[in-house]
Amino acid sequence: MEEYIATLRELLVEPPGAYSALMFAALLVIAAIANWVTKYILLRWLHRLIHALPVGQPEDKALRLAFIARLAHVVPALILATGVSHSVLELNNTLVVVVSNVCSAFIALTVGMAFCSLLDLIDVVYRRRPDAPSKPIKGYLQLGKILVFVVAAILIISMLVNRNPLILLSGLGAMAAVLMLIFQDTILSLVASLQIGSNDMVRIGDWIEMPSQNADGYVIEVALHTVKVQNWDKTITTVPVRKLITDSFKNWRGMFDSGGxxxxxxxxxxxxxxxxxxxxxxxxxxxxxxxxxxxxxxxxxxxxxxxxxxxxxxxxxxxxxxxxxxxxxxxxxxxxxxxxxxxxxxxxxxxxxxxxxxxxxxxxxxxxxxxxxxxxxxxxxxxxxxxxxxxxxxxxxxxxxxxxxxxxxxxxxxxxxxxxxxxxxxx
Known part of the structure; x- marks a missing residue:
């Protein structure tokens, strides 16, 4: 193999850069082939395998496939990042760094999105538990998604500018006030969610009445920022989570639990x-x-x-x-x-x-x-x-x-x- 590469290098001495351009094009073809094999052969095989499994619901299987499909995008990026750093290509150092960093940033983004798909799968599976309505975790999973995207953003920026992520993290301390302002609603909603969960104020399936928000019906979702209430006329009212702490509302759960x-x-x-x-x-x-x-x-x-x-x-x-x-x-x-x-x-x-x-x-x-x-x-x-x-x-x-x-x-x-x-x- 090395003899063929050496012969090819001798043949493409002129014009300058022809050998590197040809090898880079070959690397792109290899990455495209790997992407095609991963998506249209490996993923289809996994699709059939997952649907053939006797365990799991269709929704679970779809989320598993989404998680695997996102990870499959890593394969061509890994091939490009590994190939450009190989000495056979004889590329300019600046070009090698740029291509490698872009591929690494794409990998970080893909892994972050795959991890969010995994959190969605965890939420779907958890909601089938008998105690899920009384202890919803969707708000905490949404907080986890925010943290994942923040970490992914820091890694992507550090890779694109070719700097250590710790340098960016040290600069975040000076931006604490700005970050507090940006994530003000998220912080307030997180504190309200913790109070609602610890005091068992609202569960999925509770009938609540909140005139200040025009909400009168059953709670169908408790998330990080909002609580969705399906009213008697089948309309949906979205209530900010913090309003359940600052405003008064009536929960009819006690009536149902009492049996009268x-x-x-x-x-x-x-x-x-x-x-x-x-x-x-x-x-x-x-x-x-x-x-x-x-x-x-x-x-x-x-x-x-x-x-x-x-x-x-x-x-x-x-x-x-x-x-x-x-x-x-x-x-x-x-x-x-x-x-x-x-x-x-x-x-x-x-x-x-x-x-x-x-x-x-x-x-x-x-x-x-x-x-x-x-x-x-x-x-x-x-x-x-x-x-x-x-x-x-x-x-x-x-x-x-x-x-x-x-x-x-x-x-x-x-x-x-x-x-x-x-x-x-x-x-």
């Missing part, structure tokens, strides 16, 4: 429909299984109270009697406790609020045992459908404003529930 979703709604009753119940009406209401025990206890309590008043010679007007509103309130409470959709271990309350221009609010406060939105709305509607329909049995009326042009406030009169006209006691 709150119902807090009032029925507005016409105050003019509230009255005492007669004995016949009380006997009829005792047919309700839910409140017969309540009425029996109330009857014993009122009988004893009124007996003491009678013994004192007090007039009958001072006697205590059962009201339709109190009986209805007791019925509502027992109905909720027996409802299959109401959580029995959480707070359940039926209370009167302060009367106003729209009547007496009777507030129902309880929790459903199904936190899904559709099921929750169905349970809530079922409860209030029943309560509104059974109100006339207790001779109560719902307060509402008339829709005519007079704007008067009125209520539809309801006949008193006599035993022979009232519905049966089935609930």
């Amino acid at each position: 979703r709150r119902i807090k709604r009032s029925i507005y009753l016409d105050q003019r429909s509230i009255r005492f119940l007669g004995k016949d009406e009380v006997r009829h209401l005792e047919e309700f299984v839910l409140i017969n025990e309540y009425l029996e206890q109330k009857n014993v309590e009122l009988t004893e109270w009124n007996a003491r008043l009678e013994a004192q010679g007090v007039k009958p007007i001072n006697e205590r009697r059962v009201t339709n509103l109190g009986t209805f309130r007791a019925y509502v409470e027992r109905y909720l406790r027996s409802h299959p959709g109401v959580h029995k271990d959480m707070l359940l309350l039926v209370r009167q609020l302060q009367p106003g221009a729209t009547g007496i609010p009777l507030e129902i406060y309880c929790f459903t045992n199904d936190t899904r939105w559709v099921s929750y709305e169905g349970i809530q509607a079922d409860i209030f459908d029943h309560l509104l329909a059974i109100l006339p049995t207790f001779d109560l009326r719902v307060f509402q404003q008339c829709s005519d042009t007079s704007g008067m406030i009125a209520a539809v009169p309801v006949q008193s529930a006599r035993p022979e006209e009232a519905p049966g006691g089935k609930v």
Whole structure:
């Protein structure tokens, strides 16, 4: 081989530089052939091999191929960098240094991009872990990408100017203030990500509500700089990570974890429909299984109270009697406790609020045992459908404003529930 090269050198003495130009062209051809072999033969073989493997998802395999493909670009650059430094080419020292440094810079860039592809692969694999939504690492991987590009940039610049990288690093100390200004958002986002992760404030899949950022929906991504929220109308709101530290927001995760979703709604009753119940009406209401025990206890309590008043010679007007509103309130409470959709271990309350221009609010406060939105709305509607329909049995009326042009406030009169006209006691 050396004899052929020596003979070729003797033949190409004239014109000057012909031998070096020919050898450099041959080196370029060798690099091109190596690039073709790497891309169209080796990578295709690896492509088939990776897709034939039984393990891994298609997304994993695509990222593996991207990682290998980026490393394949190193092969022609290595051939050029090694070939120009060989004495056979007889190139000018300046040209050798330039070509070698450019190839080295290209190798540094390619390795950095390949390492970023590896970080993407790590993120995809990690997200399949059961604890990935509660501990996302995408922000830290993005920080790693930034560091990789910074290191690659320093190496590329040092290779192109043919200087030691340590010289550039020593100059970065004087540029610390400028770098702090450039990476201000990154530093703030990193600190916010650490606080969010350590305090477990937001996870992927959490439903958060942040009015200041017009965000109301599920968290679909937590990155270094931003948090993506898919709103109820399927729009995407991008919230800066630091806003989750500086601004207030509501996380509904506690509601889902507790297993109960709150119902807090009032029925507005016409105050003019509230009255005492007669004995016949009380006997009829005792047919309700839910409140017969309540009425029996109330009857014993009122009988004893009124007996003491009678013994004192007090007039009958001072006697205590059962009201339709109190009986209805007791019925509502027992109905909720027996409802299959109401959580029995959480707070359940039926209370009167302060009367106003729209009547007496009777507030129902309880929790459903199904936190899904559709099921929750169905349970809530079922409860209030029943309560509104059974109100006339207790001779109560719902307060509402008339829709005519007079704007008067009125209520539809309801006949008193006599035993022979009232519905049966089935609930």
